[in-house]
């Protein structure tokens with residue numbers, strides 16, 4: 093490192109607030125700070141701003157119907173079709189030749205669908221689904237990897253008013269069966285396989301195994317042929333080849349059905365990081381308006397953009413911000429099949445350079461991996477097309493934020509750290525990139541019109557600096573309407589904790605811990621279940637993790653509480669050293685110091701275990717429950733939902749070793 097670079101690093105390290113660059117502000121979709129007041133004063137009518145981004149077949153009578161809270165209804169009386177909004181209207185506006193989806197396979201092949209192409213494909217598949225007998229309101233399960241046929245199938249379902257339920261391709265056969273059973277779904281669209289790190293992966297065997305666990309008759313299964321000769325598979329009687337069926341319907345025209353604003357658009361089972369999957373129900377009007385509005389105001393999407401959300405469509409992030417939000421706004425959205433380090437660790441940067449990506453949205457876990465790999469990979473590419481960066485899924489610690497800001501954004505792109513959930517449908521707490529100052533490590537203020545607060549156990553707002561819980565005291569259009577076929581669990585899970593039924597005051601509880609600062613910026617501390625109680629002090633695991641990964645030489649860390657005879661619980665740290673560093677006494681000492689400096693002696697780690705990997709769920713979130721069991725010396729629970737089950741034994745062998 094030269095002296096100049098070293099002083100630049102030092103300056104960045106100390107800087108706590110960053111203003112959006114002038115060049116960004118000048119062109120941003122939303123720049124008037126008055127929007128916060130405007131939304132507060134005109135609530136709930138302010139949400140017409142979101143609804144106005146859509147084309148309605150029948151305009152709505154009421155913005156918000158709260159007569160049966162917390163079963164809120166939005167834009168009641170309105171009718172629209174999501175596929176019409178994502179496709180036809182852009183074609184009618186003359187954008188038929190604009191790229192809608194730019195798909196890239198792991199081996200390098202690409203497919204480009206213009207809005208015109210995509211509409212034609214969607215109509216052909218919608219006709220196919222109808223032929224198979226799919227009717228309005230039938231739930232169609234889509235168990236598919238990142239192939240273009242996935243968004244095509246989603247939009248085809250939307251076109252005929254059949255809600256989809258996408259099951260992440262990395263999930264097990266069992267997970268597929270559970271979800272099909274829960275949704276009474278009689279139709280499945282799946283795929284023979286896909287590529288991972290250059291290998292052809294068999295997916296159809298897993299799908300077939302899952303089908304055996306379905307407790308009702310499955311009438312039809314459509315199979316996309318992704319692997320061709322690479323994988324031989326046979327189709328049983330009710331299984332059909334996607335291409336054959338679609339070829340028969342080429343050129344078909346299928347009118348988009350008029351859906352009530354409150355009709356279900358899709359079901360999405362949450363990732364299950366914390367327990368039994370919940371079938372989150374999202375609707376056509378409110379959800380789509382909210383995905384479009386947040387895509388417009390937070391991701392700053394414009395029709396001429398090339399935009400890339402490097403998530404999987406199997407998660408809500410992919411639903412809202414690869415498919416529905418960007419397509420409703422007429423943007424070009426990038427879809428990548430594979431892993432970020434295949435064939436090499438610069439794959440993503442290579443795609444950004446080649447496609448001239450304007451806006452890039454990813455997860456902190458990915459950013460920490462990029463950091464670990466080193467700056468030489470992004471440095472090989474010209475990333476100057478980027479205008480805005482985003483993160484979602486977990487808190488991003490300041491060191492990773494600054495790395496992203498400098499090495500990917502070249503200090504010229506604002507970063508939006510977006511807090512939201514499967515249940516919220518879209519972003520809830522984040523800065524508006526053309527307005528707010530950014531503070532690395534804190535998500536930001538609630539979006540305009542969003543009643544997010546930080547409260548104590550009694551529901552009273554906490555003082556700045558105090559830890560508490562996030563709650564949302566006003567409904568919003570993108571909110572889940574219920575858990576599928578389980579209104580009771582919907583109430584128990586999200587509303588019971590802080591609502592007062594007698595006074596009809598309903599407060600949504602996302603089950604995340606947080607704190608708030610003097611400017612109203614909210615820092616998420618992690619799930620309520622992840623709070624550790626050391627000698628009566630409540631500590632947020634994510635806050636300690638952020639302190640540990642703030643130490644030079646540590647790439648990623650997980651912190652959990654383990655049983656302790658005296659303290660009740662003690663802090664255990666599992667950490668991955670950065671490339672070029674060794675996990676040893678020196679690094680351990682610095683990790684402990686990092687925690688002491690930023691939190692205090694109460695959070696002093698009992699043990700720091702270095703490991704090359706952490707156990708992660710398929711969505712990339714750390715499975716803390718397992719690490720807790722290891723720390724407490726308990727028998728280990730089910731590890732089958734892990735992406736990397738082998739690491740658990742390796743880690744367990746090390747604990748207590750030194």
Ligand code: ATP
Nearest residue numbers: 362363364365366485486487510511512513514616
């Ligand atoms: P499940 O609810 O099934 O256990 P999950 O909560 O991991 O799984 P998601 O809905 O995908 O499923 O994740 C939402 C959660 O992710 C939030 O409640 C929060 O804990 C975390 N999260 C998301 N974005 C952020 C962010 N920007 N900062 C901090 N935490 C975040």
Ligand code: MG
Nearest residue numbers: 362366513514
């Ligand atoms: Mg959750």
